[in-house]
Amino acid sequence: MESWNQTSADVVRSHAASGVNKRIDERVERCVRYMAQQDRKEISPYLNKLEREWDVGRAAMVVGSVATVVGLWWGRRPGSRWRVLSGVAAGLMLQQGVFGFGPLAELVRAVGGVRTRREIDLEKFALKALRGDFERIPKNDGGPLARANAALVAAQS
Template sequence: MESWNQTSTDTVRSHVPEEVNKRIDEHVERCVRHMAQQERPEISRYLKKLEREWDLNRAVMVVGSLAAVLGLWLARRDGRGWQIFGGTAAGLLLQHGLFGFGPLAELVRAVGGVRTRREIDLEKFALKALRGDFERIPKNDGGPLARANAALVAAQS
C-alpha cells in the first residue's frame, strides 16, 4: 500500500524523521490488513482499544509535566541545580502548546511510537469501513488486501 497516509501537512509528521512516520504507517497497515480478515466482533473489540489509546499531545503533556514536577521535587531535596531541569521541561511544554510540536514531542514519538489523534482516527475510520459502517468498501471483491487498501484510502477522504 503506497502512500495511503496523505497527512504530509501535519506539523508533527513534517518535523519527525521519515523513518519514524514510516514505522508508524506500517504498523497501521499491518493492523488494518489483519483486521480485514477478522469478523465484526473482533474489529469492534480492537476499535474499543483504539478509543483508549493516548495520542501524542496527551503523552507529551504527561511526560513533560512529570519531568517538571520531578525537577521541582529534586531541586527541593538535592539542590537548586535541578530547577534547570524542571524549568526546561516546563519550557518544552510551553513550546508544544504554542506551536503544536517541539523536541519533547519528537522524543516521545520516536521512542514510544506515539501517534497523533489524526493518525489514530485514520485507523479507526479504516476499521469502521472494514466493519461495514460505510458503503464505499467492497464486501468481498479482491480479498482482504484490496479491502484493507480501500478502507485506508476511504479513511483519508
C-alpha cells in the same frame, strides 16, 4: 501500499523523521490487513482500545509534567541545580502547546511510537470501513488486501 497516508496538515508528522512515520504507517497497515481477515465482531473491541489510546500531544504533556515535578522535587534544597530541569521541561511544554510540536513530541514519538490523533483516527475510520459502517468498501471483492487498501484510502477522504 505507500501513498495512503497523506496527512500533510499534521504538524507533528511533518516534523518527525521519515523513518518514524514509516514505522507507524507500517504498523497501521499490518493491523488493518489483519482485521480485514477477521470477522466484523473482532473489530469493535479493537476500536474501543483505539478510543482510549493517548496521542502524542497528551503523552508529551505528561512527560513534560513529570520532568517538571521531578525537577522541583529534587531541586527543593537551596542551590540545587535540579530546578533547571523544571524550567527546561516547562519551556518545552510551552513550545508544544503554542506550536503543536516540539522536542517532547519528537521524543515520545521516536521512542514510544506514539501517534498523532489524526493517525489514530485514520486507523479507526479504516477499521470502521472494514466493519461495514461505510458503503465505499467492497464486501468480498478482491480479498482482504484489496479491502484493507480501500479502507485506508476511504479513511483519508
